[in-house]
Amino acid sequence: MMGLIILVGIFQSWNVALSIFNMCLISAVMTMGANVQWGYAGLINFGLMGYAALGGLAAVLISVDPVQEAWRAGGFDILMCLWLIIVMMLAIRFILKNFAKSNFRTYGIAAIIIAGIIIIRVTAEPGIEAIEAVNPATTGFLGGFGLPIIFSWIVGAFFAAGLAFVVGKVALGLRADYLAIATLLISEIVIAIIKHEDWLARGVKNVIGLDRPVPYEVNLQATEWFINLVAKFNSSKLELISNVADKQAALNQLVIEGSSVFVKLCYSGLFLVVVIALLIVTQKALYSPWGRMMRAIRDNEEAANAMGKNVVKQHLLIFILGSAIVGIAGAMLVTQDGLFTPGSYRPMRYTFLIWVMVIVGGSGNNFGAILGGFAVWFLWIEAAPIALFLINLFTAGMADTHALKVHLIESVPYFRYLMMGLGLLLIMRYRPKGILPEKIEIK
Amino acid sequence: MDLLNAIILLLNYIFVPALTYGSQLALGAIFVTLIYGILRFANFATGDMMAFGTMVTILITWYFQSIGISLGVLPTALLAIPFAIIFMIGYMLFVDKFVFRYYRVNKSPPVQLAMVSIGVMFVTQAVVRIIIGPSDRRFFDGEKFIIKAGEFKEMTGLNEGLAIKSSQVITIFVTLILVSILFWFLNKTKTGKSMRAYSDNEDLALLSGIDPKRVVMITWIIAGILATIGGAMYGLDKSFKPFTYFNNMLPIFAAAIVGGIGNPFGAFLGGYVIAFSEIFITYAYKKFFMYILPESMEPESLVQLLSTDYKFAVSFSILVIVLLYRPNGIFKGKVL
Numbered sequence: 001m002m003g004l005i006i007l008v009g010i011f012q013s014w015n016v017a018l019s020i021f022n023m024c025l026i027s028a029v030m031t032m033g034a035n036v037q038w039g040y041a042g043l044i045n046f047g048l049m050g051y052a053a054l055g056g057l058a059a060v061l062i063s064v065d066p067v068q069e070a071w072r073a074g075g076f077d078i079l080m081c082l083w084l085i086i087v088m089m090l091a092i093r094f095i096l097k098n099f100a101k102s103n104f105r106t107y108g109i110a111a112i113i114i115a116g117i118i119i120i121r122v123t124a125e126p127g128i129e130a131i132e133a134v135n136p137a138t139t140g141f142l143g144g145f146g147l148p149i150i151f152s153w154i155v156g157a158f159f160a161a162g163l164a165f166v167v168g169k170v171a172l173g174l175r176a177d178y179l180a181i182a183t184l185l186i187s188e189i190v191i192a193i194i195k196h197e198d199w200l201a202r203g204v205k206n207v208i209g210l211d212r213p214v215p216y217e218v219n220l221q222a223t224e225w226f227i228n229l230v231a232k233f234n235s236s237k238l239e240l241i242s243n244v245a246d247k248q249a250a251l252n253q254l255v256i257e258g259s260s261v262f263v264k265l266c267y268s269g270l271f272l273v274v275v276i277a278l279l280i281v282t283q284k285a286l287y288s289p290w291g292r293m294m295r296a297i298r299d300n301e302e303a304a305n306a307m308g309k310n311v312v313k314q315h316l317l318i319f320i321l322g323s324a325i326v327g328i329a330g331a332m333l334v335t336q337d338g339l340f341t342p343g344s345y346r347p348m349r350y351t352f353l354i355w356v357m358v359i360v361g362g363s364g365n366n367f368g369a370i371l372g373g374f375a376v377w378f379l380w381i382e383a384a385p386i387a388l389f390l391i392n393l394f395t396a397g398m399a400d401t402h403a404l405k406v407h408l409i410e411s412v413p414y415f416r417y418l419m420m421g422l423g424l425l426l427i428m429r430y431r432p433k434g435i436l437p438e439k440i441e442i443k
Numbered sequence: 444m445d446l447l448n449a450i451i452l453l454l455n456y457i458f459v460p461a462l463t464y465g466s467q468l469a470l471g472a473i474f475v476t477l478i479y480g481i482l483r484f485a486n487f488a489t490g491d492m493m494a495f496g497t498m499v500t501i502l503i504t505w506y507f508q509s510i511g512i513s514l515g516v517l518p519t520a521l522l523a524i525p526f527a528i529i530f531m532i533g534y535m536l537f538v539d540k541f542v543f544r545y546y547r548v549n550k551s552p553p554v555q556l557a558m559v560s561i562g563v564m565f566v567t568q569a570v571v572r573i574i575i576g577p578s579d580r581r582f583f584d585g586e587k588f589i590i591k592a593g594e595f596k597e598m599t600g601l602n603e604g605l606a607i608k609s610s611q612v613i614t615i616f617v618t619l620i621l622v623s624i625l626f627w628f629l630n631k632t633k634t635g636k637s638m639r640a641y642s643d644n645e646d647l648a649l650l651s652g653i654d655p656k657r658v659v660m661i662t663w664i665i666a667g668i669l670a671t672i673g674g675a676m677y678g679l680d681k682s683f684k685p686f687t688y689f690n691n692m693l694p695i696f697a698a699a700i701v702g703g704i705g706n707p708f709g710a711f712l713g714g715y716v717i718a719f720s721e722i723f724i725t726y727a728y729k730k731f732f733m734y735i736l737p738e739s740m741e742p743e744s745l746v747q748l749l750s751t752d753y754k755f756a757v758s759f760s761i762l763v764i765v766l767l768y769r770p771n772g773i774f775k776g777k778v779l
Contacts, residue, residue, distance in 0.1 A: 044554060106768070170767060176554045177485040181696050182766055185759035188693060196752035348568075348689070352561055359558060414572035421565025425542060428559050 001374045008382070015257070018264035020381050025271035026332050028373030031357040032278055032366060033325030039364030039438065040291065041318040042298040046180045047167065049350035050187030051323045053194055053342065054163055055156030055330025060144060060201045060340045062152035063211045067143035070134040070199075075142065077127020078199065081120050088116040131199040141202045150213045152331045153274070160327025161320045163190065168319040172312070184347065195342045208339040214266035220259040227251070230258040267336055274332065275370070278325065282366045286440075294318060295440070353380065356424050362434025371436055379423070380416055387415035444601070449734035451603040455592075461722040462715070463611040463680055466618035469714030470673030471695035473625065473707050474666050480642040480705035481662045482547065484556035488564035489670075490692030494685050495534065495567050496671030497678045498575050500527040501582045508584070516586040521613070524675055532667035538563060539663050547659070564689075571685050580683045583610060610680040621672060622711055625665070629707065634661060642705060693755065694721070697762040703772025712774065717758045725751045 005024070009017030030048065037043040092109055099105045132140045171182040195203050220226050231238065234254050241247045285291050297304040297311050305311050334340050353376065361372020388409065395405045427434065471489060478486045486492075503523035513519050542563055546556050589612055592604025629635035634657075641648040641658045649655060674688065681687075694717050702713025727745040736742075749757065765772065 170763065174766060174770070176552075177557050178700070178766065178770075180554075180557060181485060181700065182763065185693055185697065185762055189756045189759050192753055192756045196750065352565070355558070355561065356565075408573070411573040411576065414569050414577070417565045417569035417572070421562045421567075421569060424562035424565065425559065428555070428562060429545060432555070 001371065001378070004378060005374075014261050015264065018261060018268060020378060022264060022267050022271060022336060023381070024374040024377045025268065025275050026329050026336070027354070027357060027377040028275055028370040029271075029278060029329035029332065030326050030354050031361060031369040031373040032275075032282060033322045033329065034354055034358045035322075035361075035363060035366065035369035036282060036325060037319060037322035038358055039369070040286070040294045040298065041315060042176075043172070043315060043319055043322075044176050044180045045183050045319065045322065046347075046351050046355070047183035047187035047190075047323075048326050048354050049345050049347050050183075050190035051160040051163065051326040052330030052333065052350050053187075053191055053345045054159040055152075055327035055332075056334035056340050056345075057194060057201055058156035058159045058327070059149055059152040059210065059331045059334035060207050062144055062147050062155055063149035064144035064207065065146040067134065067139045067141065070131045070139060070142050073130035073134055074127030074199070075131075077124055078131070078142065081124045081127075084116065084120050084123065088112060128197075128199045136205075139202075140205070141199050141207075148213065149211050149335050150270075152335065153328050156327040156331030157324040158327075160330070161324040164320045164323030165316070167323075168316040172315050172319060184351065187351070188347070191342065191345050194345075201340060201342070204343045206339060206341045206343075210334065210338045210340070212338060213270065213335065214263055217256075217259040217263055220262060221255050226259065226262070227255055230255050233258075271332060271336075274328065278328075279366055279370070286366065353420065356420050358434075359424060360427050360434060362436040362438065364438030365434070365436045368434050368436035368438075372434070375435075376420070376423075379419055383416035383419045384412050387412050387419075445734045448601055448603045449731050451601060451605050452731055452734065455603065455605045457719075457722050457726055459605075459607060459611055461719045463614050464722070465715035465718030466614050467673060467677045467680065467714075468691075468695055468698045468718055469622070469711045470618060470669050470676065471691065472698035472702065472710035472714045473622070474669040474673065475695055475699040476702070476704055476707055476710040477662055477669075478666060479699070480707075481638060481658060482543070482556070484553045484560065485696070487557060487560045487692070488567055489695055490689045491564050491567040491571065491685075492531075492535075492666075492670045493674030493677070493691070494571050494683075494688035495674075496527055496531045496667070497674035497683050497688070498571050499530045500524055500671065500675045501575065501580060501678070501683060503527055504582050514585065516609075518583050518585045518610070518613070518679060520582055520675055520679055524672060527675070528668050528671045531671045532664050535663040535667040535670075536660065539659070568685065568689065575685075577685055580678075582683065583679050585609070608680070610676075614676040614680055617672060617676060621669075625707065638662065690755075694758045697758045700762055701765050701772055703774040706772065706774050709772055709774030713772070716773070717761065720761055721754050721757050724748045724757050725754050 005017050005021050008020060030052065033051075034045065034048060037045050091112055095105060095109060095112075131142060134140055167183060167186055171179055171186070174182055194201060197203060198205065201207055231251060231254075234251075238247055238251060238254075241250055293304070293309055294314065296307070297309060297314055301311055357372035357376040358369060359372075360376055361370070362368025391405070391408050391412070395402070395408065398405045400406075431437075471493060474493075475486060475489055478484070478489075500520055500523050503526050504518075504520045507513070507519050507523060512522065514522055542559060543556065546559060586609055589607045589609050590605060592606040595605045596602070627635075629639060637648065637653040638658050638661065640651070641653055641655065645655075648658075677688070677691070695714075698713035698717045699710045700713070701716055702709030702711070704710075725747065727747040729742055729744070729746050732740075732742050732746055
């Protein structure tokens with residue numbers, strides 16, 4: 001796999017190769033999250049998109065500077081609403097605890113929820129309007145805490161874990177395929193909220209220019225030690241040029257290229273740390289008594305229950321853990337891109353593609369998850385060039401203006417779906433356990 | 444007079460659109476529920492199969508238009524649908540033979556079949572986009588309106604107009620006819636009864652001599668008919684765009700589960716439940732209250748429960764509530 005990426009580096013450019021590598025690392029983290037749920041415990045979670053988006057939201061809320069004006073304009077109303085929501089939750093909890101189950105209780109709770117939504121809307125309305133009116137072209141939202149973005153990786157995990165707790169409480173009792181549908185729909189609700197609540201993170205207007213944990217290219221290009229480093233690396237190439245002016249121009253060019261490679265390398269380093277840390281933790285967990293218990297629950301719920309294991313509690317726990325890992329990946333993704341675009345969260349890309357990675361790589365095997373993340377993302381990116389090559393090969397006999405050939409070349413981007421689908425179907429049919437199947441050695 | 448105006452307003456903006464949208468969802472929901480009841484898996488390729496059927500309809504419509512065949516006031520697509528259905532049935536049987544049959548014979552768990560259907564979803568989506576492209580297409584021709592808003596106002600002398608598009612009437616009519624035939628088939632014919640028996644208890648059905656291959660084949664044939672007509676109706680009424688069809692899968696699932704999955708009648712009503720609640724909750728009632736309340740009490744805000752951005756969220760929330768309180772749906776489907 002690494003060899004393939006290095007080949008891209010040699011034939012296309014190191015820049016492309018490194019960006020593929022970084023995305024592979026992020027995909028690997030997401031896949032590990034899904035693998036913890038599916039491979040360890042057999043829980044099917046089609047809501048990965050929602051958790052990734054929450055991770056991204058965390059990145060925004062942590063790193064952006066607070067918008068003081070907006071806070072003054074509508075901060076009080078929003079805090080008021082938050083307070084109301086907490087009161088509503090406590091009221092419902094109180095009723096659930098203290099009254100026996102009856103129709104009356106159900107209707108009472110429904111009435112509280114409906115009344116609560118109406119009251120919250122009435123309280124929030126002026127605040128939201130005031131906030132969104134504050135300089136709508138650049139801000140129009142509350143902003144964040146102005147902390148280094150790297151913290152958001154942890155906060156994103158907590159956000160996702162919080163959502164997973166609620167979803168798990170609601171939906172984990174369902175049978176497998178219903179759980180899939182329910183989680184998919186809940187994640188759509190989450191995306192809808194992030195998209196349309198502009199006061200929170202500007203909604204579809206996107207947040208751009210997030211702070212970076214690594215240096216900026218422009219600053220690098222002006223730093224002494226970096227220019228020296230580039231010169232040192234390319235000294236043999238530079239020595240061939242005798243003219244001083246030409247030499248300087250060539251060096252400048254190299255510095256510009258080198259700076260973006262260097263930035264991407266910094267990201268790779270950060271992401272690698274996360275992947276390796278997660279790999280160690282998940283491997284340890286897999287072989288621990290806890291991992292053994294999870295497999296027992298996965299393979300035979302009733303038997304595990306009869307042995308005194310609390311299936312419901314363990315399911316909830318692992319659902320939260322897996323979702324938190326996906327949340328980390330979501331925050332990493334936004335950190336790398338430097339922008340948060342709620343409109344780009346689509347189930348195809350953030351749920352089903354990740355599931356293809358899990359199934360292809362091998363469920364229940366962490367190395368399989370990483371391999372799946374790398375292989376599938378690599379194919380996803382390189383599918384278009386491969387398809388173009390194949391089309392040209394098969395239509396070599398046709399004229400360049402032939403309608404069919406032109407049409408096929410225009411639709412090259414969609415061949416990636418075809419490849420993913422065929423790959424998934426073939427793997428499911430001939431290697432249902434994935435490329436690296438689950439392998440448990442009892443030591 | 445004001446009361447009449449208010450009623451027309453609701454008819455125009457809520458009732459007619461919701462009935463149309465509900466019919467489109469209902470066809471998809473019956474498709475999902477049949478596959479679930481008889482083949483026992485959640486078919487994630489639903490939306491894309493519908494897109495595929497619509498695509499074939501559009502291609503045949505274009506062909507007819509190019510050789511000059513048309514139905515006059517009716518859209519040409521109606522003529523193309525039967526041919527598209529034949530093609531779609533072939534496609535469904537092809538997919539079943541080469542993909543789903545293997546897992547059915549091996550008695551794989553439903554989750555695995557659902558995963559396989561995701562593979563089918565990817566491939567179908569790719570094929571649709573490669574053949575017809577991802578852009579928005581309208582293929583409606585013929586007379587667009589049955590009653591135009593302006594004409595209606597002149598006719599009745601009311602302030603509010605009522606516009607009825609012919610695509611809406613066609614959708615509702617076709618749905619009613621198709622669904623009645625389907626229920627007649629399922630309840631009265633021998634084949635339909637054997638299908639229901641198979642869905643109820645596979646082993647018992649096999650014991651009483653029902654041929655499973657035949658049941659499965661007929662299920663896919665009905666699925667092909669429903670997918671093509673449901674998709675084409677949606678495309679006629681709104682427009683054809685592969686991405687929207689993929690997204691429609693979600694409210695369709697919601698409709699099928701709300702109605703009680705595995706229960707075709709429930710799915711039929713579930714479609715309307717979802718459509719009506721989506722539109723009821725996101726409609727701004729300001730004008731309605733302006734008509735029925737005296738002037739002094741007129742509301743200042745839009746009187747909208749939720750903004751239209753949350754249209755999908757409404758149906759999903761209903762689904763979550765139903766799953767929590769009545770896991771087998773409003774009309775008793777299979778127990779989860």
